[in-house]
Amino acid sequence: MLEDKNQERTSLEKLGEFGLIDHLTKEFTMQHESTLKGIGDDAAILDFKDKKTVLSTDLLIEGVHFDLSYVPLKHLGYKAVVVNLSDIYAMNATATQITVSIAVSNRFPLEAIEELYAGIALACKKFKVDLIGGDTTSSTTGLLISVTAIGEANEKNIAFRKGTKPNDLLVVTGDLGGAYMGLQVLEREKEVFKVNPNSQPDLEPYSYIVERQLKPEARKDISGLLQVLGVQPTSMIDISDGLSSEILHLCKNSEVGCNLFEEKIPLDPTVISACEEFNIDSTMVALSGGEDYELLFTVDQKDFEKIKGNPNLSIIGHMTDASEGAHLITRANTKIPLTAQGWNSFKSE
Ligand code: ADP
Ligand code: MG
8 A cells, every 4th residue: 555556647737627626526416405616617506495504614735634655546535525515424414515625736647546536435425525626736845635524414413612501411423443443564574674665564454443544434424413313412522632622612612520430431452452563551542642533522411311322423522510620530539630731741640
């Protein structure tokens, strides 16, 4: 996976801007009734009828947010879309459309941009969203990608960062820390590759965590699941920066405190074994690792029976009065203040 598989190199200049846009977007079909007009005019037109429109945007820059020496372009395209959809799902909304803007330097051949768009197309299909537009321009340095995700929701279902109150249960989907440990494995392999370019990394034992890093999946399923269970979350956020930082966002916005229980944090066995191998504390990885794109939300105590035992959901703590602050209750039953920085800041106390 570390070698350049693009044998063909068609220069972007040959196509020109309009040729490139047409080439990249011609296979995309519209799947939503709300998309009245997609690509091909000066603007797209959407109609959400009686629903609210939800919108979020992100900008990804080569060398800052991704490293093309170990991230295949197809994965990058997929991930760029997925992380944006995650923000829509984090409002307890349904994602319906995206726009994609790219700036490329001519060091990239057409085949490379095709790979990027193959990843974007895969995400559109898998998460059922329409690509309705974007912009294409040149860059003198690296690759830039900006994705805007658009979604819809009934007003009563929208979940904000603000809204939770003391005694609400804190719930997380899936498991945590995988994406961060996957990155550790990839960075180690990159160093090995620099020393010996003929080395063949065996990533098989790490496939789950490497996939969590390279090909994260946003939780499209959760808003529907909560609807079926009859649960309206009182607040919600997606986990892009790590559990600790996201909990603090909920606390700050809702003016509450929180008790998080270390023993309740869901970890995959692969994450635990990779943590042992790299000599990193798995709780710290879950708290500060980030990029898991799971959802963190709160529910009223009365909904306990509806969510308890659900394989997708783990109850990891409860909210408290703001005056109590936000803490991790360790397995040894000590109370450590949660901080957004993680790692070393946990050493004291
Ligand atoms: P304008 O000059 O109005 O910006 P463009 O020629 O840039 O128009 O774009 C033409 C159409 O192609 C528009 O519908 C635009 O949204 C779409 N488009 C341009 N670049 C991209 C891209 N990278 N991905 C998807 N759609 C794009
Ligand atoms: Mg344009």
